[in-house]
Amino acid sequence: xxxxxxxxxxxxxxxxxxxxxxxxxxxxxxxxxxxxxxxxxxxxxxxxxxxxxxxxxxxxxxxxxxxxxxxxxxxxxxxxxxxxxxxxxxxxxxxxxxxxxxxxxxxxxxxxxxxxxxxxxxxxxxxxxxxxxxxxxxxxxxxxxxxxxx
Numbered sequence: 055x056x057x058x059x060x061x062x063x064x065x066x067x068x069x070x071x072x073x074x075x076x077x078x079x080x081x082x083x084x085x086x087x088x089x090x091x092x093x094x095x096x097x098x099x100x101x102x103x104x105x106x107x108x109x110x111x112x113x114x115x116x117x118x119x120x121x122x123x124x125x126x127x128x129x130x131x132x133x134x135x136x137x138x139x140x141x142x143x144x145x146x147x148x149x150x151x152x153x154x155x156x157x158x159x160x161x162x163x164x165x166x167x168x169x170x171x172x173x174x175x176x177x178x179x180x181x182x183x184x185x186x187x188x189x190x191x192x193x194x195x196x197x198x199x200x201x202x203x204x
Contacts, residue, residue, distance in 0.1 A: 055082070056097045059104050060191060065093050071116035072096055074165045077187035100168065106198060109135040117165050122150070126160040133174045136199040140178050154178075162186060174201065 055064040061078025067090055075096075076082045095113065102108035117127050125148040133139050139147075141154040141161070150156065161172040167186055173195040177183045185192035 055087070056101075058101060060194065063100065065096050067092050067096075068116070071114040072166060072169065073116055073118070075100075075167055075169055077167055077191065079188065080186060096169075103168065104198070109199075111169050113169065115166055115169055117170060119160075119163070119165075122148075122153075122156070123160050123163065125150075126157050127164065127170050130161070130164070130170050130172055130175065133171055136201050138174050138176045138180075138196065138201050140180075141175055141183075142178055144175060158183065168195065174199075 055062055057063075058078070063078060064074075064076040064082045065072060066074040066076075070092060072092065092114070096111075099108055099111050099113060103111070117123070119127065126144060129139075129144050129147045141157045144157045145151060145153040148157075157175070161175055162184065164170050164172045164186070167173065173185060173187075173192045182189050182192050182196070
């Protein structure tokens, strides 16, 4: 666990890859307070991002999920810093043209928010729909990036 300007966060790692990022105000399991070089590096990069000093992450990630979830999470990682996409655009990108709601559910299940930037996905009308860390946090992250809605 570590403190950030937006509240406490926690990270977990398994076998040399990050497996989970817990946002502020989300329940965390009992976490062994053992820092590894990877957890320290990830914490530092997240803090740099939240300070506006970092636009991308160079960390090994492992988000366990179905093939569909993996396609969505890969598409999310392709959204450039400071840009947004709609759930429908992500659905089209992965070849699941009518699956915008399913894309939304996968975003909600994202185990590595911020690192896999589901906050960059907005409603078809540009509205800030749900976010695991709350809509206010989503708004804050988009403002941090200077993102404009489609």
